[in-house]
Amino acid sequence: MDPYLYLFFHVLSHALLGAVIAYCFLPRATWKDLMICLCSGALCGIIPDIFGDRSVAPWSHSILFTPLLALGIAYLTKLFYKKTSFKLFWGSSILSVLFGHLFLDYMGHDLPAFYPFSDKSYIMGAITLGDPWIWFPLSMGLGLSIFLRNKSKLPIITSILFIVGYIVFRIISKEIIEQKVQVQHKKFLKSHML
Numbered sequence: 440m441d442p443y444l445y446l447f448f449h450v451l452s453h454a455l456l457g458a459v460i461a462y463c464f465l466p467r468a469t470w471k472d473l474m475i476c477l478c479s480g481a482l483c484g485i486i487p488d489i490f491g492d493r494s495v496a497p498w499s500h501s502i503l504f505t506p507l508l509a510l511g512i513a514y515l516t517k518l519f520y521k522k523t524s525f526k527l528f529w530g531s532s533i534l535s536v537l538f539g540h541l542f543l544d545y546m547g548h549d550l551p552a553f554y555p556f557s558d559k560s561y562i563m564g565a566i567t568l569g570d571p572w573i574w575f576p577l578s579m580g581l582g583l584s585i586f587l588r589n590k591s592k593l594p595i596i597t598s599i600l601f602i603v604g605y606i607v608f609r610i611i612s613k614e615i616i617e618q619k620v621q622v623q624h625k626k627f628l629k630s631h632m633l
């Protein structure tokens with residue numbers, strides 16, 4: 440894939456997952472509220488990368504700094520909503536940064552999850568970022584939910600369940616392949632030692 444296109448879908452996946460999480464929790468009674476809710480969630484989904492790559496700013500990809508990043512966005516969001524409690528924005532923003540960005544990154548590439556206490560990077564490596572099986576269902580779910588306007592969260596919940604199922608499937612496939620490779624490798628070593 441074209442590297443720019445890959446980057447675009449990578450960022451889109453983060454933004455969509457962040458926005459979808461915000462959609463589940465934040466007020467969206469009017470069009471204005473809906474737009475603020477989606478922008479706030481999408482911003483949470485991409486904020487760790489705004490501070491730079493993991494090699495430049497490892498702290499932004501650490502779960503220990505997630506509440507702090509979310510705090511800034513929650514504060515910004517609260518400026519637009521007067522009646523809703525700040526705790527709700529903070530909680531929702533934490534979830535959007537955590538799942539919309541860090542979880543997705545962890546599934547695709549390495550993550551310094553406990554920086555600065557540990558430099559160890561964690562990676563599941565089950566999906567490639569920009570995977571259409573992530574952004575396509577999410578955009579369909581979000582699109583349908585917006586179209587149905589407040590009547591139902593069903594399309595969005597369905598799209599979340601779909602991508603969770605897909606990720607679990609990818610993790611299991613990866614484990615099976617790795618085990619098979621290990622078995623073959625052992626067989627190969629044995630046959631060459633005899």
Ligand SMILES: [Zn+2]
Binds near residue numbers: 487488500540544
């Ligand atoms: Zn990232």
